Amino acid sequence: MNAQPRRLENIQTDRGSVPVYTTGIVEQPWNDYSDVDHDVWRRLYERQRNVLPGRACDAFLHAQDTMRMTPDRIPKFSELNKVLGDATGWQIVGVEGLLPELDFFTHLANRRFPVTWWIRRPDQIDYIAEPDLFHDLFGHVPPLMDPTFADYLVAYGEGGVKAHGFGPDALMQLARLYWYTVEFGLMRENGQMRIYGAGIASSAGESVHSVESAAPNRIAFDLERIMRTRYRIDSYQKTYFVIDSYEQLIEATRPDFAPIYARLAMQPTVPAGGVLETDAVLQHGSGEGWSAEGDV
Numbered sequence: 001m002n003a004q005p006r007r008l009e010n011i012q013t014d015r016g017s018v019p020v021y022t023t024g025i026v027e028q029p030w031n032d033y034s035d036v037d038h039d040v041w042r043r044l045y046e047r048q049r050n051v052l053p054g055r056a057c058d059a060f061l062h063a064q065d066t067m068r069m070t071p072d073r074i075p076k077f078s079e080l081n082k083v084l085g086d087a088t089g090w091q092i093v094g095v096e097g098l099l100p101e102l103d104f105f106t107h108l109a110n111r112r113f114p115v116t117w118w119i120r121r122p123d124q125i126d127y128i129a130e131p132d133l134f135h136d137l138f139g140h141v142p143p144l145m146d147p148t149f150a151d152y153l154v155a156y157g158e159g160g161v162k163a164h165g166f167g168p169d170a171l172m173q174l175a176r177l178y179w180y181t182v183e184f185g186l187m188r189e190n191g192q193m194r195i196y197g198a199g200i201a202s203s204a205g206e207s208v209h210s211v212e213s214a215a216p217n218r219i220a221f222d223l224e225r226i227m228r229t230r231y232r233i234d235s236y237q238k239t240y241f242v243i244d245s246y247e248q249l250i251e252a253t254r255p256d257f258a259p260i261y262a263r264l265a266m267q268p269t270v271p272a273g274g275v276l277e278t279d280a281v282l283q284h285g286s287g288e289g290w291s292a293e294g295d296v
């Protein structure tokens, strides 16, 4: 059976109340995974590998193959770490679940990606509110094989450590940036909408919704717009932000954020489904709308 993770406290975010677990690094207890655990991995892996071709960006699918993740068993962190370390110097470290922000940022700044060691139960195949091994490993680790994305995430971690001294507003703005890029980012590749965000890539339903549904807005990447945009954890996204390449992420986030945090503190936030006059809208959502003229 799955062992139960140990909860410490809850933190309040845009997404509601989120549990924070113990902060230490744990050795992946690979020998303790049950047949049920391996079977959950296999079912999720096979389903996503059927859904993602033609929907995920090339780099994502290619990286997963290179890392030799396979359906037959839960991968060993130690084996993935050899390939990952050679490619970009990143390492996976096992954790119980979500970490306090400063611990998380510090790991990223040091090229360590925290991966939840336990996998969801069979009755949670379609949806689990908190990150588990499948989300973390299948969704987050392949992009770390790309040198540019790998550098972006280091810069993000360093930026997070720095932002910690700026207070809760700055941290919330940074959390939105992570949400709309690392978790729910889309990329235009050869004129097509493609997935690179881990939250999409690890969800069968959202993989289809994000690139094929007419409901969400798809808006060209805009750093400050993203940092003002609220988000929901409990539904498909109402808005996706679209990059042209990982280089765009690095370049757009290179400037010092200190004046940006100060400027954004003076501006209203934008609802998750909001559209502004200044947005470069690539595809307008048909979902229930919100506009700048409507109620704020």
Ligand code: PHE
Pocket (backbone or CB within 6 Å): 152, 155, 156, 158, 159, 160, 162, 177, 253, 254, 255, 256, 257, 258
């Ligand atoms: N350039 C940002 C700063 O000065 C750091 C950062 C980089 C934040 C990449 C997010 C992503 O704070």
Ligand code: FE
Pocket (backbone or CB within 6 Å): 131, 135, 136, 140, 183, 198, 199
């Ligand atoms: Fe995640």
